[in-house]
Amino acid sequence: MSSFPSVLESIDDLNKNQIDLLISLAHRYKELNNSPVNSFEKTPIVATNFLENSTRTKHSFAIAIQKLGAIHLEFNAETSSLKKGESLEETLLTLHYQGVDACVIRTNISHQFHEFKKSPPIKIINGGDGTNEHPTQALLDLFTFKNYFDGVDKLKGKTITIIGDIRHSRVSHSLMKLLPQYGMKIILCGPNNFLPEEKQAEGIVINQNRDEALKDSDLVYMLRIQNERHSQSNSKEPFSLSDYISNYGVHIDTIKKLKITPPIFHPGPCNIGVELDQALVKSNLYMGYEQVVNSIPMRMAILHAILNNNDHNIGKINGEKIKFSAN
Numbered sequence: 001m002s003s004f005p006s007v008l009e010s011i012d013d014l015n016k017n018q019i020d021l022l023i024s025l026a027h028r029y030k031e032l033n034n035s036p037v038n039s040f041e042k043t044p045i046v047a048t049n050f051l052e053n054s055t056r057t058k059h060s061f062a063i064a065i066q067k068l069g070a071i072h073l074e075f076n077a078e079t080s081s082l083k084k085g086e087s088l089e090e091t092l093l094t095l096h097y098q099g100v101d102a103c104v105i106r107t108n109i110s111h112q113f114h115e116f117k118k119s120p121p122i123k124i125i126n127g128g129d130g131t132n133e134h135p136t137q138a139l140l141d142l143f144t145f146k147n148y149f150d151g152v153d154k155l156k157g158k159t160i161t162i163i164g165d166i167r168h169s170r171v172s173h174s175l176m177k178l179l180p181q182y183g184m185k186i187i188l189c190g191p192n193n194f195l196p197e198e199k200q201a202e203g204i205v206i207n208q209n210r211d212e213a214l215k216d217s218d219l220v221y222m223l224r225i226q227n228e229r230h231s232q233s234n235s236k237e238p239f240s241l242s243d244y245i246s247n248y249g250v251h252i253d254t255i256k257k258l259k260i261t262p263p264i265f266h267p268g269p270c271n272i273g274v275e276l277d278q279a280l281v282k283s284n285l286y287m288g289y290e291q292v293v294n295s296i297p298m299r300m301a302i303l304h305a306i307l308n309n310n311d312h313n314i315g316k317i318n319g320e321k322i323k324f325s326a327n
């Protein structure tokens with residue numbers, strides 16, 4: 001297996017074997033639940049640096065770091081020397097010389113970590129960069145889908161419909177790279193100014209009719225309107241929230257009309273009353289909290305792989321080599 005990347009910016013930074021190993025590791029960490037784990041020879045230090053708001057990613061990495069027995073350094077951007085004009089690179093080099101092994105970073109600047117790939121100041125895990133990618137969210141989603149369908153091989157041929165603001169969503173960009181590798185088909189559904197501008201890869205189609213798209217779905221993945229990123233977009237199309245809710249919101253009644261009711265996923269944060277209604281979020285079709293549960297073992301797996309890279313401990317938990325099977 002080739003080395004895990006020092007900068008995990010994109011799903012493209014991982015090969016299929018590495019993704020399968022992450023699924024196996026996450027599976028084992030989930031089985032171990034709250035039992036103590038020993039995954040490292042030397043206790044690593046991991047910083048989290050959230051330059052943009054977060055609830056799920058920030059806290060699940062913090063919990064994953066602590067569950068792995070690593071030391072967590074919560075970097076406070078507001079009180080840091082970034083505010084005195086220090087660059088992100090200088091900041092990361094400083095953390096490196098302080099003994100920090102890796103840093104999870106969220107930023108509103110797309111591709112901000114790309115320049116670090118040639119000569120990484122520290123190991124970097126992308127916790128979401130602008131509209132570009134959110135690879136760890138896509139990986140935990142894949143793990144959740146695999147658990148839902150009882151095996152990664154069962155995902156082949158399944159159709160997922162992604163509804164909402166696909167163009168500005170970093171999660172959708174990572175999912176579109178990841179899910180076709182497991183044979184999943186993707187339908188994109190949303191108004192013109194929320195659809196991707198670029199041509200789609202094979203296996204990805206657009207259907208702007210929500211009800212038609214839902215009929216063909218084995219899973220549905222809802223996205224929030226990314227209002228904070230619309231200033232970066234050049235779209236000038238008029239937008240009516242009430243039309244959007246009628247045409248692209250999914251309600252319990254929308255789903256109950258279907259012959260087969262698909263599970264509903266959402267990476268969060270969810271704007272209840274816009275993309276989903278309260279009754280659907282409270283129903284047993286809603287899988288958003290399952291994604292939150294699975295975020296911890298998957299982020300433990302990602303930290304394990306990146307921190308143990310090139311080490312004989314990779315793939316070992318509590319001294320035992322885990323069974324390598326993505327199923």
Ligand code: CP
Nearest residue numbers: 054055056057267268
């Ligand atoms: N899914 C996700 O990235 O949520 P947060 O913005 O709360 O981290």
